[in-house]
Amino acid sequence: MEKLQVQFLGGSGTVTGSKFYLNSEEIKILVDCGVFQGTKELRKQNWEPLPIQVDEVDFVLLTHGHLDHCGYLPLLVKQGFKGNILGTAPTLEIAKIILEDSAKIHEEEAERANAEGYSKHDPALPLYTQDDVVRTLKFFKSIEEGETVMLSPNCTACFKYNGHIIGSTYIEMIFHGKVLVFSGDVGREEDHLLHPPKRPQWADYLFVESTYGDKDHPDEDVEGIIQDLVDQTIRERGTLIIPSFAVERLQSLMYLLWKLYDKNKIPNIPIFVDSPMGINVLEVFERHPDWHKLDPREYKNMCNHVTLVSSYRETWETIDDPRPKIVIAGSGMVTGGRVLTYIKQLAEKKSTTILLVGFQAEETRGRKLLEGATELKMYGKYIPIRAKVAHLESLSAHAGQSELLSWMEDIKNVPEKVFLVHGEKETMAIYKDKIHEKYRWNCHIPDLYETVEIPI
Incomplete structure (x- = not known):
């Protein structure tokens, strides 16, 4: 009997x-290939080679283009991967944008660390370079949404629309007749x-994400909250800084702010979008209207x-602009990028x-701000925080608990096993109980690097 082993090389016990x-x-496949973010211990694992024969991997299948799902690809190629990287056209375009931006940030941070001497490593090196990304892009191959792709004589894959971000x-x-479903990141039922x-x-x-498996998003008056923050910013002649993920969130914020202005709910306050990556993503929206x-x-x-900001000169001009203003800049968890x-x-x-x-993942600057940090470490120095901090949870691109449970309710059979992934441990424990309560399905929370065997 053919045996299939599944090893959890990431997204296990962490988001x-x-x-x-x-x-x-018969075949060896990686579903997603993301980098770890958050705690130092997790991030250190990005520097370690994968515990598999990378040169034997036939395919990488990408659910979408976020860094925590595609950001390890250049390292995979450096370790000997020479197969095909499959995803929808918008996913591969987004992945290209994100990988190029990520490599540039890694190179700039290494250069800065070496110039200012704040790294423990001598010299500090980038995780990967822009040249590594160029080599990686050669393996990209786009497929249509809903198209069934033959990967081997007994293995097919089909990529199906999932919301969350474009592509x-x-x-x-x-x-061999067994259906394995990898949820990727499930989007919202109602999305702007x-x-x-x-x-x-x-x-x-079923391998299902658990990011918000413990709760639903609050029923927030998003327009009212943003309207109040804009009014406060104008009154105090200050700046409203919105750290944003460049893919989807940034475009959603642009849309919300434009709609508020269009409905005369906020005045024509200057809005600066300082995210070269986010601007590139806008072009993906234009190319893929469906x-x-x-x-x-x-x-x-x-x-x-x-106002779209592209150069660092324009960044400093925006900072020096004395007018009350809104600045949307990457990154969403304040882990890097122009928002710093x-x-x-x-x-x-x-x-x-x-x-x-x-x-906001554990130990990111965004999480620390939420938890009331009075200073943040940036570029080896501590920056005092006297700014007010606000939070909007309901703009998340991830399905909440009820939406996740609803996403599974059309499954006609009883799965032999449900694996909970892409979530923090406490969250997944709550989610596991909820799934058992509603469906009586057998759920398992895998450990990082755990291997399970699926009989075929």
């Missing part, structure tokens, strides 16, 4: 680093920009309503507000 290795005599899918794999996720109909083995709800007129009006420059320069002012939108 980041998703990598699921399927190993059989995102869940993956339905059939191996995206259509509702499709739902799986059958799953012998993947989102925006019509061309809305897209054009939304883009015209903001704004926080470093403006967070000492009481007239500054930092609005966090969405999930």
Whole structure:
């Protein structure tokens, strides 16, 4: 009997680093290939080679283009991967943007660390370089949403629309008649920009994300909260800084702010979008209109309503602009990117507000701000935080607990096993109980690097 082993190389007991290795005599597949983010112990593992024969991997299947699902790809190639990296066209475009940006940040941070001498390593090295990314892109191969791809004589894969971000899918794999479903990150039922996720109909083995498995998103008055923050920013002649994920969240924020202005709910306050990556993602929206709800007129009006910042010179001009203003800049968890420059320069002012939108992983600067940090370490120095901190949870691109449970309710069979991944341990324990309560399904929470055997 053919045996299939699944090893959890990431996204297990943590929200980041998703990598699921399927190993059989017939075929070897990685579903997602993300980097770890958050705690130092997790991030250190990005520097370690994978405990598998990388040169034997036939395919990488990408559910979507976020860094915690694709960011390890250049390292995989450096370790000898020479197969195909499959994803939808928007996913591969997003992955390209994110990998290029990530490599540039790694190179800049290594250069800065060496110049200022704050790294423990001599010399400090980037995790990977822009040249590594160029080599990685050669393995990209796009597939259509809903298309069944033959990976081997007894293995097919189908990528199905999943909301969350543009291009995102869940993956339905059939191996020797067994259906394995990898949820990727499940999107929201109601989203400003995206259509509702499709739902799986059958799953012998289900690998499902658990980011918000312990709770639903609050029923927030998002427009009212943003309106109040804008009014406060104008009144105090300050700056509203919104750290944002460059993919989806940034575009959603642009849309929300434009709609508020269009409905005369906020005045024409200057809005600066300082995220070269986010600007590139806007172009992906323009190229793939079938993947989102925006019509061309809305897209054009939304883009015209903001000032797009591309160069560092413009970043400093924005910081020095004395007018009350809104700045949307990456990254969403304040782990890197242009937003660090704004926080470093403006967070000492009481007239500054930092609005966090969405999930903040453990030990990220975003989580520390939420927990009331009075200083943040940036570039080897501690920056005092006197800015006000606000939080919007309901803008998350991840399904909440009820939405996750609903996403599974069209599955007609009883899965042989459900694996809970992409979540923090306490969250997954609650989610496991909820799934058992509603469906009576057999759930398992795998440990990092655990291997399970699936009989085929």
